[in-house]
Amino acid sequence: MAVMELRHLRYFVAVAEKLSFTAAADALGVAQPPLSQQIRDLETEIGTRLLERTTRRVSLTQAGQDFLVRAKAILHSAQDATERAHAIGCGSVGVLNVGLTGSMLAGPLGGLIYKFQETFVGVDIQIHEMSPDKQIAALKSGQTDINFLRTPPQDPDLTSELAWSEGINVVLPKGHSITTESVTLSCLKDEKFVFLRLRDSLFARHILQCCIGSGFYPTISQQAVEAASLTSLVAAGFGVALIPEFVAKLAHANVTYRPVVSPILSADVHALYHLRSGPMARNFLALMRSDAERLATELRQG
Amino acid sequence: MAVMELRHLRYFVAVAEKLSFTAAADALGVAQPPLSQQIRDLETEIGTRLLERTTRRVSLTQAGQDFLVRAKAILHSAQDATERAHAIGCGSVGVLNVGLTGSMLAGPLGGLIYKFQETFVGVDIQIHEMSPDKQIAALKSGQTDINFLRTPPQDPDLTSELAWSEGINVVLPKGHSITTESVTLSCLKDEKFVFLRLRDSLFARHILQCCIGSGFYPTISQQAVEAASLTSLVAAGFGVALIPEFVAKLAHANVTYRPVVSPILSADVHALYHLRSGPMARNFLALMRSDAERLATELRQG
DNA sequence: GCCATTCATACGCTGAGCTTCTTAATGGCG
DNA sequence: CGCCATTAAGAAGCTCAGCGTATGAATGGC
Numbered sequence: 001m002a003v004m005e006l007r008h009l010r011y012f013v014a015v016a017e018k019l020s021f022t023a024a025a026d027a028l029g030v031a032q033p034p035l036s037q038q039i040r041d042l043e044t045e046i047g048t049r050l051l052e053r054t055t056r057r058v059s060l061t062q063a064g065q066d067f068l069v070r071a072k073a074i075l076h077s078a079q080d081a082t083e084r085a086h087a088i089g090c091g092s093v094g095v096l097n098v099g100l101t102g103s104m105l106a107g108p109l110g111g112l113i114y115k116f117q118e119t120f121v122g123v124d125i126q127i128h129e130m131s132p133d134k135q136i137a138a139l140k141s142g143q144t145d146i147n148f149l150r151t152p153p154q155d156p157d158l159t160s161e162l163a164w165s166e167g168i169n170v171v172l173p174k175g176h177s178i179t180t181e182s183v184t185l186s187c188l189k190d191e192k193f194v195f196l197r198l199r200d201s202l203f204a205r206h207i208l209q210c211c212i213g214s215g216f217y218p219t220i221s222q223q224a225v226e227a228a229s230l231t232s233l234v235a236a237g238f239g240v241a242l243i244p245e246f247v248a249k250l251a252h253a254n255v256t257y258r259p260v261v262s263p264i265l266s267a268d269v270h271a272l273y274h275l276r277s278g279p280m281a282r283n284f285l286a287l288m289r290s291d292a293e294r295l296a297t298e299l300r301q302g
Numbered sequence: 303m304a305v306m307e308l309r310h311l312r313y314f315v316a317v318a319e320k321l322s323f324t325a326a327a328d329a330l331g332v333a334q335p336p337l338s339q340q341i342r343d344l345e346t347e348i349g350t351r352l353l354e355r356t357t358r359r360v361s362l363t364q365a366g367q368d369f370l371v372r373a374k375a376i377l378h379s380a381q382d383a384t385e386r387a388h389a390i391g392c393g394s395v396g397v398l399n400v401g402l403t404g405s406m407l408a409g410p411l412g413g414l415i416y417k418f419q420e421t422f423v424g425v426d427i428q429i430h431e432m433s434p435d436k437q438i439a440a441l442k443s444g445q446t447d448i449n450f451l452r453t454p455p456q457d458p459d460l461t462s463e464l465a466w467s468e469g470i471n472v473v474l475p476k477g478h479s480i481t482t483e484s485v486t487l488s489c490l491k492d493e494k495f496v497f498l499r500l501r502d503s504l505f506a507r508h509i510l511q512c513c514i515g516s517g518f519y520p521t522i523s524q525q526a527v528e529a530a531s532l533t534s535l536v537a538a539g540f541g542v543a544l545i546p547e548f549v550a551k552l553a554h555a556n557v558t559y560r561p562v563v564s565p566i567l568s569a570d571v572h573a574l575y576h577l578r579s580g581p582m583a584r585n586f587l588a589l590m591r592s593d594a595e596r597l598a599t600e601l602r603q604g
Numbered sequence: 605g606c607c608a609t610t611c612a613t614a615c616g617c618t619g620a621g622c623t624t625c626t627t628a629a630t631g632g633c634g
Numbered sequence: 635c636g637c638c639a640t641t642a643a644g645a646a647g648c649t650c651a652g653c654g655t656a657t658g659a660a661t662g663g664c
Contacts, residue, residue: 021641021642021643022640022642032641033643033644036643036644053642053643054641055642056641056642057641
């Protein structure tokens with residue numbers, strides 16, 4: 001027993017719309033006899049006549065009229081399904097879940113997301129703010145497709161890629177004795193420091209190593225979890241802090257920011273994604289790379 | 303270039319639901335290699351991967367997840383379309399348009415329609431009241447599927463079939479001199495008559511012939527178009543009228559009804575339908591015949 | 605490190621669907 | 635009234651799509 005295929009529907013719709021087997025066969029690019037046969041098979045399969053035909057006239061039965069509407073809808077659905085799947089496969093439609101820590105949007109990421117949205121209007125970008133320790137779990141569970149963080153973990157399933165590098169600023173409480181436009185790390189050796197929690201933050205440990213490299217072990221008065229909290233603690237008088245350049249854009253009234261010029265310090269942000277992350281994530285990464293290259297070129301030229 | 307067929311969807315859905323080629327192949331009753339090949343063809347056709355597969359694990363891509371939902375919907379639609387078409391072909395669902403004149407429902411037709419509705423619950427019966435001259439046009443244009451009238455026309459496209467026969471009653475105004483339980487036609491020879499318009503009504507001409515056959519030419523004081531109007535004209539004092547038995551069921555306060563027993567008169571109602579009327583009409587006719595037969599048997603026995 | 609399991613590939617075969625040729629039927633036209 | 639053009643259906647042969655069998659490659663479990 002033959003089963004119904006889309007071919008039967010295509011043939012039937014052609015005949016039903018032309019009300020002629022020969023015209024339909026011509027339009028379909030097949031000969032007339034196989035068309036007649038396929039229609040016959042379809043009618044046998046359904047168990048009722050769809051077309052009433054004499055040698056001079058072809059007309060739809062009531063069943064045929066109903067079936068025509070549905071057949072066209074099915075063919076349309078099939079076309080639509082393939083187009084949608086293709087679009088999703090290309091990464092031009094769908095939902096892209098981006099995971100990041102709260103302070104990350106202050107840097108180039110905001111503009112990057114805006115540009116991506118402009119290019120891929122069919123993609124809905126969902127931004128999930130989450131603490132660094134939850135990011136890996138979110139990626140692995142598929143909750144997010146791509147995450148941005150300063151501490152790329154070593155995980156065989158996950159790939160990390162440098163997104164951008166920032167300079168380091170020192171945050172000084174208002175009225176602090178240092179008044180120079182820029183500072184060196186060593187002139188901070190007698191200060192009290194507010195740090196990110198060393199246990200969690202690769203960035204904090206990196207800064208610590210830099211201090212040691214500059215010849216002193218910093219006195220740590222407080223440890224915070226969120227980078228944005230550091231500024232507030234400085235404002236409250238707990239000491240000074242070293243923060244990524246772009247976090248300093250989130251200005252605070254009772255502190256001042258000064259770039260650290262010696263040694264040259266940098267805070268790296270990494271894009272982290274799953275090995276089998278979708279095409280949207282790859283498109284995002286591609287845009288990110290081209291954007292980084294553009295920035296580098298501009299810096300070189302300007 | 304191969305085109306997509308329902309087979310591809312069936313295969314894909316099977317694999318996507320089992321998340322295993324071998325299990326799906328087993329369920330589909332085919333070997334695993336052709337299944338792999340069909341999936342590959344489908345992916346080529348769509349232009350993107352739908353399934354991510356290693357030798358140990360099969361998983362859906364984002365495109366695959368979307369496509370799975372749509373593929374299942376399409377297969378369901380196809381099944382639904384065939385079932386609906388089959389049902390329409392059998393006459394068990396659809397709309398049956400019945401055309402009739404206003405007074406026709408008083409007879410056996412009401413019960414017949416009720417019984418038909420009980421048997422074919424999927425059929426929506428639409429009753430169209432219309433004047434006799436519009437019935438043929440309605441049938442030919444497809445506006446109605448089956449019509450009931452007392453004057454079957456001779457038309458090569460239309461078939462008529464005796465639906466039932468009724469006796470004839472005479473309608474007398476209240477206080478008329480005739481007081482017997484039943485009357486003969488000849489004892490009405492000196493009455494004034496209200497008739498249906500002779501130009502339109504085969505029934506009226508039939509009655510006229512019967513009067514002539516009984517030895518008199520009736521004095522016609524008024525002619526009406528609707529059978530139901532005759533009773534009102536009698537009540538108004540325009541004379542007496544001869545009407546089909548079942549129309550007399552529509553009782554009127556100021557008249558009395560008496561059967562005409564000699565000669566035996568009958569008013570026939572015919573079912574009229576198109577040569578290519580649908581299966582619902584045929585089902586209705588079949589029920590009508592069996593009902594008529596049942597009535598005849600009951601009459602014979604009782 | 606071996607083995608079992610599973611998906612992909614290779615290859616030959618069967619039959620479904622196609623083309624061509626032909627027949628039957630019907631409406632239009634002279 | 636009969637011929638012809640037109641159209642759907644039937645017959646026969648062919649081609650290739652899809653299937654089955656056999657085999658290979660890869661991966662996770664023991």
